Amino acid sequence: MKLLLFITASLLAGLAFSAPTSENTIAESLNKDTLTITEEFFPDSLAVYTAEHDIVKILTPLNALNFEDDADEEDDEGSDSDSVTFIVLADVQENGDKVDQGLYMLKAGQATKLLDNGRDAAAANDDTKTAYFAAKDGIYSYNAAENKAVKYGTVTDDLISIAKVNGSDVIYALTADNVLLKVTEEGTKKEVVDKVVNAQEIILDYQNNLYYYTSDKSVYVLVGDEVKKFEGLPANPSYLNIINPPFVIENGVPVIVDNQSYLVYENGTTEKGDIELVVRPTAYSMEATLIQYYGYNKKVYEYNILSIILGEVLTEFKSFLDDMTDSIQSIATRSRSDLVNA
Ligand SMILES: *[C@@H]1O[C@H](CO)[C@@H](O)[C@H](O)[C@H]1NC(C)=O
Ligand SMILES: *[C@@H]1O[C@H](CO)[C@@H](O)[C@H](O)[C@H]1NC(C)=O
Ligand SMILES: *[C@@H]1O[C@H](CO)[C@@H](O)[C@H](O)[C@H]1NC(C)=O
Numbered sequence: 001m002k003l004l005l006f007i008t009a010s011l012l013a014g015l016a017f018s019a020p021t022s023e024n025t026i027a028e029s030l031n032k033d034t035l036t037i038t039e040e041f042f043p044d045s046l047a048v049y050t051a052e053h054d055i056v057k058i059l060t061p062l063n064a065l066n067f068e069d070d071a072d073e074e075d076d077e078g079s080d081s082d083s084v085t086f087i088v089l090a091d092v093q094e095n096g097d098k099v100d101q102g103l104y105m106l107k108a109g110q111a112t113k114l115l116d117n118g119r120d121a122a123a124a125n126d127d128t129k130t131a132y133f134a135a136k137d138g139i140y141s142y143n144a145a146e147n148k149a150v151k152y153g154t155v156t157d158d159l160i161s162i163a164k165v166n167g168s169d170v171i172y173a174l175t176a177d178n179v180l181l182k183v184t185e186e187g188t189k190k191e192v193v194d195k196v197v198n199a200q201e202i203i204l205d206y207q208n209n210l211y212y213y214t215s216d217k218s219v220y221v222l223v224g225d226e227v228k229k230f231e232g233l234p235a236n237p238s239y240l241n242i243i244n245p246p247f248v249i250e251n252g253v254p255v256i257v258d259n260q261s262y263l264v265y266e267n268g269t270t271e272k273g274d275i276e277l278v279v280r281p282t283a284y285s286m287e288a289t290l291i292q293y294y295g296y297n298k299k300v301y302e303y304n305i306l307s308i309i310l311g312e313v314l315t316e317f318k319s320f321l322d323d324m325t326d327s328i329q330s331i332a333t334r335s336r337s338d339l340v341n342a
Helices: 002-016 020-031 305-310 315-322 325-332 336-341
Strands: 035-037 047-050 054-059 085-092 098-107 110-115 118-122 132-135 138-143 148-151 159-164 171-175 179-184 189-197 199-204 210-214 219-223 226-229 240-242 252-257 260-265 270-277 283-285 291-296 299-304
Touching: 054 118, 054 291, 054 299, 085 118, 085 283, 098 118, 110 132, 110 138, 110 148, 132 171, 138 159, 171 199, 189 210, 189 219, 210 240, 299 305
Parallel strands: 035 270, 054 283, 118 159, 159 199
Antiparallel strands: 047 299, 054 085, 085 098, 098 110, 118 132, 132 138, 132 159, 138 148, 159 171, 171 179, 179 189, 199 210, 210 219, 219 226, 240 252, 252 260, 260 270, 283 291, 291 299
16 A cells, blocks of 8 residues: 555656646646646756657666665766656557667666667666667667667567566576567577467566556466456456556556556556646656656656755645655665665
C-alpha cells in the first residue's frame, strides 16, 4: 500500500512539477483521491528532448551508467539531465504498427543514434556500464567508452523486446513472430521458452519474474517455470501497456489498461492504482523513481521528484507528500550498492 501510494505520489508529483497553470486541476484531482493526467501535465519547460518521431520506449539503466560509486563522482551540479537514458523512436501507424526510426542514447539533451533498427533496451542493476538492445538483426550491447552499440553474441533473429536478468548472463529476447528466446553464454546459446506463447512485449521485475501481454491484451507472469494469468484486470481493453517498475517495487510491475493504472504482482494479484489518464504518454521510464522520464507528443519529459519536495512549488503537493517524506528520503540517500543489495 505504501509503495502504491509512493508510486502514485511520485508519478503525480513528477507530472505536476513546474506546471503552475495546472495547480488547480491537480488540487481538484487530489480531493477526488484520483489523479487525472491531462495535457497540462506536459509543460514545455519539462521537455528535455524533441524528436521528429514518436518516443516509443525510454530506459534509465540502474547501473554504473547512472550510479557512480560514492567516492567517484560528486562533481555534478545536481544536473539531472546528465542521466543516461536510451530512447527508441518510431512512426506509429494507425493500426499500431511501428516503423523503426532508431535507438538513441540521450544525455544532457543530446541524442546519439546507436542503431537504425533498435526496438528495445534493457539493463541489469549491477556495477556494469552497459545495456542490451533488441534490434531487427539480433542483440547489441552498449559500449560506453565509445558511445556505440556493438553486436552481442550470435543471435540474428528479428527482435522486438528484450529483458536482462540481474545477476546472471541470461537475456530474454522476443522475436517479431512472438517467440520468447532465453539467451545465455554471452549471447551464443539460445533456447525457446515454449511456455510463453504469443507475447507482444516483455519486462522483468527486480526479482527476475518475467511479465508479458498477449495480442488479446491479457497480462501474464512467468515465475520460475510457471505461467500465471492476471485475472483481476478488465477484459478486452483497447489499450494496454506494461512498464518497467520503479525500484521501490520489488515483485510487481505497473500496467496501464485503457485509461487506468494498475499494479500486478508476482503472486498473481492485481491492485487498482489511482491514476486516470485522459492523455497517455507514449513511453514511460520510472525505474529511477526520483527522476522519471515520459514520452509524449514526440518529446521526452523529465520529472525530478526531489525538486518538488525541497522546492517552493505546489504546496498542496508538499502536504500530500508529507506522509511519504521518510520513504522518499531513505530512497534518495540510498547509494546504488544499497539498491542492488536491497
Ligand atoms: C543484481 O546483481 C548484482 C550483481 O550480481 C547483485 O549484487 C545484486 O544484489 C542484484 N540485485 C538484485 C535486486 O537482485
Ligand atoms: C501479493 O503480493 C503483494 C505485494 O507483495 C501483497 O501486497 C499481497 O498481499 C499479496 N497477496 C497475496 C494474496 O498473497
Ligand atoms: C483515454 O485516453 C485516450 C488516449 O490518450 C484519450 O483519447 C481518451 O479520450 C481517454 N478517455 C477517457 C475516458 O479519458
